[in-house]
Amino acid sequence: MSTNSIMIVGVGGQGTLLASRILGNVLISQGYDVKISEVHGMSQRGGSVVTYVRWGEEVSAPIVDIGGADTVLAFELLEARRALPYLKEGGKLLVNTQQIDPMPVIMGKAEYPEGLLSKLGEHAEVTAVDALSLARKAGTAKAVNVVLIGLLAKTTDIPRESWEQALAETVPPKFLEINKKAFQLGYTHQAEGGDLT
Amino acid sequence: MKKLLLGNAAVARGAYEAGARFVSSYPGTPSTEITEECVKFPEIWCEWAPNEKVACEASIGAAIAGTRALTCCKHVGLNVMADPVFTASYTGVNAGLVIAVADDPGMHSSQNEQDSRHYAKAAKLPMLEPSDSGECRDFTVLAYELSERFDTPVFLRLTTRVAHSQSLVELKEPAEPVKKPYVKDPAKYVMVPANAVKRHVVVEDRTAALAAYAEETPLNRVENNGSKTGVIAAGITWDYAKEALGDSADYLKLGMVYPLPEKKILDFCAAHETVYVLEELDPFIEEFCKAAGAKVIGKEAFSLLGEYTVNGIRSVVTGEAPEAPAVENGGIPVRPPVMCPGCPHRGTFFVLKKLGLTVAGDIGCYTLGAAPPLASIDTTVCMGASVSAAHGMIKALGPEAAKKTVSVIGDSTFIHSGITGLINTVYNKGAGTVIILDNSITGMTGHQDNPTTGRTIRGEATKQVDLAALCKAVGVDDVQVADPFDVKAFEQAVRRAAENPEVSVVIAQRPCALLKGVKYTGRARITDRCRTCGLCLKAGCPAIAVKDGKPVVDPAQCNGCGLCVNICPFGAIEKEEEA
Structure with missing residues (x-):
C-alpha cells in the first residue's frame, strides 16, 4: 500500500497534539508503520500549529509537503484555508467552523477572510462541523479535539472499537467519559453545508 | 514490544536501556523532553540544573565517578556548555558520557540557526546523528559503548524533526546499570598545562582511531540500488531523500557525522556519476568531501537557510519542477504566536x-x-x-x-x-x-x-x-x-x-496562567459603558477583538484573568461569573 498522509492544523492551545496521539495509537493497533511530526515550543503559544501523521507499510519522511496530504483535519477555519496548498487535489478536508481571530485581525491590521467555507469547497471535499458546540454538549469546550477525532474516525475503514480503545489508552481515565461522549458526537455528526458568512 | 515514541523519548529510552543513571540538563526546545522522559524511569537520577554549563559539569563528575551520564541541551545551550565540553574531551570519561544536542533548522523556537556539528570537530569529539526514533534509541545505546571504548564524551545530534517526530521503537530489556570503580588519576582528570599537554596527544590519537572506526562501522552504510546517482545524507535529510527518490538513487547514509569516513566517501563518489550531499544548515559534510577531492553537489543547489523539503530534494535531483499548488496563500492573515489569555x-x-x-x-x-x-x-x-x-x-x-x-x-x-x-x-x-x-x-x-x-x-x-x-x-x-x-x-x-x-x-x-494551581473563574464582558477608546486592545489579548467597531470578548478564549477589567479607565469591563 502507498503511504497515507494526514495534516492536523489549528491554533496553539487547541489540543492538536492529543488528537495526533490518539490517531497514532489507533494506527499502530492496525499494524501500520507510523510517523508523526509535531512542533513544540514557541508556536504552541497561540500561533498556527501543524502536526503531520503518515502511515503505511513503511514510512520514510515524517513531514507532509505541499500537495501531499490525503486529508486535512482543521481545528479552525482560517487554519484550514492556510493548509489548503498541502491538500492533494480532491482530498478530504474536515473542518471545525470555529473562528479564532489572529493578532493582526485583533489589531485591525488585517481582515478575517470571508466566505472561507465555499472557498475551501472549491478545492476539497469538505465536511464542516461546529466542534466547539458539540464539545460543550459533551461537557467541556476542551474536548474539541476529540470531537474532531470522532469526525475523522468516521472517514476511515478502521473499526470504531479500535478508535475507542485508542482513546481510552491516550486520555487520562478521569476524563474518559466526557471524551467518549465527545468522540460519539463527532462520529455520528451529519455534515453541515452552507457558508458561514 | 513496539512503541510509538518521540525521538526525544527514544533517546531517554536508550539511556535507560544502556544503564545510564545520572541525567542533568537545562530545558531548551527541541531537546527538553529527553530529560522529562528520563524522569519516568525511577532508577535514574534526574535534575534540572540552573544552566547547561552546570548540567554538563555535573554529568562529567558522575561519569568520572563511574556512572553512565547524560546531559541534554538545544544548540544554543551547547554554547553555554562549551567550556567544560572542550576540556572533557581531554580528560575523557570513566563510565560513558553522552551529550545530546538538538539543533533547530528553520528556527521553530530559537534565536539562531547554528549548526552543532562544528562543535564536534572543534572539541574533537565523535558525533552520531539518528534519522528516526528507532535510531535515537539504538544510537544512544551505542554512544555509551563508544564513549567507554574510546574514553571520550560522545555527542548525539538531533534536529527538530527527529526530536519531535514519533516513530516505532522496539523496546529492549535494560542492561544492568554500569558502575565502574572510581580511581584517583590526577594525570587524567586534573587539566593543568603539564597534564593537558600529554592528554592532547591522547585526544589526537583518539580522533585518528575514531576516523578508522568510521570506515568500518555499520553506522555509515551504503544502500545500493544500481543507480548512477548517489546521495550522501544524515539525520532527517536521509528520510526526506528516501521519500523523494526511493530506489532511483544509491545512498551513503552517515550515522556518524564526526569524524567522517574519508575512504568510504571517496569510494562511493568514485562509483557514481553524480553525488549529492543533503544536509541542512552548513556544508559540513560537503566541505569534507570536497577537501578530500570528491566531486559532490551540495550548497550550490541547496540552501544554507532553513529546512530541506521532500519536494525540494526531488526537484533538484530529478530536474523536474515541483507541481505548483492548486491554491496560493497570498493575502491570508498570518497567525504569529501570542501570549496566552491570562498571561x-x-x-x-x-x-x-x-x-x-x-x-x-x-x-x-x-x-x-x-x-x-x-x-x-x-x-x-x-x-x-x-x-x-x-x-x-x-x-x-x-x-x-x-x-x-x-x-x-x-x-x-x-x-x-x-x-x-x-x-x-x-x-x-x-x-x-x-x-x-x-x-x-x-x-x-x-x-x-x-x-x-x-x-x-x-x-x-x-x-x-x-x-x-x-x-x-x-x-x-x-x-x-x-x-x-x-x-x-x-x-x-x-x-x-x-x-x-x-x-x-x-x-x-504572578504565576503562569497555564499552571495547574491557577484558577481564574468567570469571563470578562464589555458593557455598554464602553467608549471604544481601544485601550484594552493595546494589551494584545487574543480573547478581545473588534466586532462591528466595538471590542468584544470571545468567551471561548477568555479565561477570566481580569487584567482587562483593571486596564479599562471607564470601568466598562466587568467579570461575569459562569452560570
Missing part, C-alpha cells in the same frame, strides 16, 4: 509600552512582548543578555538613559545567567531597573521547575531561591515586589525604580 507578562508589557521605556529583553515566553501590539522589546540576544546588555546600553548612553532603560528576564533565565549580569551591574556602579518576571515556572519550554519554584524535577519539595534576598545580597538596595495585573501599583513600582539613580529590581510576581 502575567501581558500586564508587565502593557505598562512598559505605556511608559515608553527602552527594554532589553531575554529568552522565554515574554520574548513575545516584542510582537505587536505590545511591541516593547528593544533587544533579544541570548539567555541572560537582558541584564548585562542594559548595563552596557546605559554606560554608553549616559546616566539619563538609566531612567528610561529596563531589562526584563524570567525567573528561570535570571538564575540561568541573569544573576551574573546583575552582579556585574552592581559591582561596576551601573544603574537601571531589572524586572524579574517571576511566573513561578520555566514557561516557554513547557513548565519545568527551577531553583526558584521550590520543587525538583520530580516535583519534590526542595530549598527555594529567594529572589528578593538574592538581589539584596549582591548589593541591590532597592528591591520591590509587585503584581503586574495590579496595573496601577505595578506602574508606580516601575516609575519609582526607574527614578532611582542606582540599580533597582522589580520582581513582577
Whole structure:
C-alpha cells in the first residue's frame, strides 16, 4: 500500500497534539508503520500549529509537503484555508467552523477572510462541523479535539472499537467519559453545508 | 514490544536501556523532553540544573565517578556548555558520557540557526546523528559503548524533526546499570598545562582511531540500488531523500557525522556519476568531501537557510519542477504566536509600552512582548543578555538613559545567567531597573521547575531561591515586589525604580496562567459603558477583538484573568461569573 498522509492544523492551545496521539495509537493497533511530526515550543503559544501523521507499510519522511496530504483535519477555519496548498487535489478536508481571530485581525491590521467555507469547497471535499458546540454538549469546550477525532474516525475503514480503545489508552481515565461522549458526537455528526458568512 | 515514541523519548529510552543513571540538563526546545522522559524511569537520577554549563559539569563528575551520564541541551545551550565540553574531551570519561544536542533548522523556537556539528570537530569529539526514533534509541545505546571504548564524551545530534517526530521503537530489556570503580588519576582528570599537554596527544590519537572506526562501522552504510546517482545524507535529510527518490538513487547514509569516513566517501563518489550531499544548515559534510577531492553537489543547489523539503530534494535531483499548488496563500492573515489569555507578562508589557521605556529583553515566553501590539522589546540576544546588555546600553548612553532603560528576564533565565549580569551591574556602579518576571515556572519550554519554584524535577519539595534576598545580597538596595495585573501599583513600582539613580529590581510576581494551581473563574464582558477608546486592545489579548467597531470578548478564549477589567479607565469591563 502507498503511504497515507494526514495534516492536523489549528491554533496553539487547541489540543492538536492529543488528537495526533490518539490517531497514532489507533494506527499502530492496525499494524501500520507510523510517523508523526509535531512542533513544540514557541508556536504552541497561540500561533498556527501543524502536526503531520503518515502511515503505511513503511514510512520514510515524517513531514507532509505541499500537495501531499490525503486529508486535512482543521481545528479552525482560517487554519484550514492556510493548509489548503498541502491538500492533494480532491482530498478530504474536515473542518471545525470555529473562528479564532489572529493578532493582526485583533489589531485591525488585517481582515478575517470571508466566505472561507465555499472557498475551501472549491478545492476539497469538505465536511464542516461546529466542534466547539458539540464539545460543550459533551461537557467541556476542551474536548474539541476529540470531537474532531470522532469526525475523522468516521472517514476511515478502521473499526470504531479500535478508535475507542485508542482513546481510552491516550486520555487520562478521569476524563474518559466526557471524551467518549465527545468522540460519539463527532462520529455520528451529519455534515453541515452552507457558508458561514 | 513496539512503541510509538518521540525521538526525544527514544533517546531517554536508550539511556535507560544502556544503564545510564545520572541525567542533568537545562530545558531548551527541541531537546527538553529527553530529560522529562528520563524522569519516568525511577532508577535514574534526574535534575534540572540552573544552566547547561552546570548540567554538563555535573554529568562529567558522575561519569568520572563511574556512572553512565547524560546531559541534554538545544544548540544554543551547547554554547553555554562549551567550556567544560572542550576540556572533557581531554580528560575523557570513566563510565560513558553522552551529550545530546538538538539543533533547530528553520528556527521553530530559537534565536539562531547554528549548526552543532562544528562543535564536534572543534572539541574533537565523535558525533552520531539518528534519522528516526528507532535510531535515537539504538544510537544512544551505542554512544555509551563508544564513549567507554574510546574514553571520550560522545555527542548525539538531533534536529527538530527527529526530536519531535514519533516513530516505532522496539523496546529492549535494560542492561544492568554500569558502575565502574572510581580511581584517583590526577594525570587524567586534573587539566593543568603539564597534564593537558600529554592528554592532547591522547585526544589526537583518539580522533585518528575514531576516523578508522568510521570506515568500518555499520553506522555509515551504503544502500545500493544500481543507480548512477548517489546521495550522501544524515539525520532527517536521509528520510526526506528516501521519500523523494526511493530506489532511483544509491545512498551513503552517515550515522556518524564526526569524524567522517574519508575512504568510504571517496569510494562511493568514485562509483557514481553524480553525488549529492543533503544536509541542512552548513556544508559540513560537503566541505569534507570536497577537501578530500570528491566531486559532490551540495550548497550550490541547496540552501544554507532553513529546512530541506521532500519536494525540494526531488526537484533538484530529478530536474523536474515541483507541481505548483492548486491554491496560493497570498493575502491570508498570518497567525504569529501570542501570549496566552491570562498571561502575567501581558500586564508587565502593557505598562512598559505605556511608559515608553527602552527594554532589553531575554529568552522565554515574554520574548513575545516584542510582537505587536505590545511591541516593547528593544533587544533579544541570548539567555541572560537582558541584564548585562542594559548595563552596557546605559554606560554608553549616559546616566539619563538609566531612567528610561529596563531589562526584563524570567525567573528561570535570571538564575540561568541573569544573576551574573546583575552582579556585574552592581559591582561596576551601573544603574537601571531589572524586572524579574517571576511566573513561578520555566514557561516557554513547557513548565519545568527551577531553583526558584521550590520543587525538583520530580516535583519534590526542595530549598527555594529567594529572589528578593538574592538581589539584596549582591548589593541591590532597592528591591520591590509587585503584581503586574495590579496595573496601577505595578506602574508606580516601575516609575519609582526607574527614578532611582542606582540599580533597582522589580520582581513582577504572578504565576503562569497555564499552571495547574491557577484558577481564574468567570469571563470578562464589555458593557455598554464602553467608549471604544481601544485601550484594552493595546494589551494584545487574543480573547478581545473588534466586532462591528466595538471590542468584544470571545468567551471561548477568555479565561477570566481580569487584567482587562483593571486596564479599562471607564470601568466598562466587568467579570461575569459562569452560570
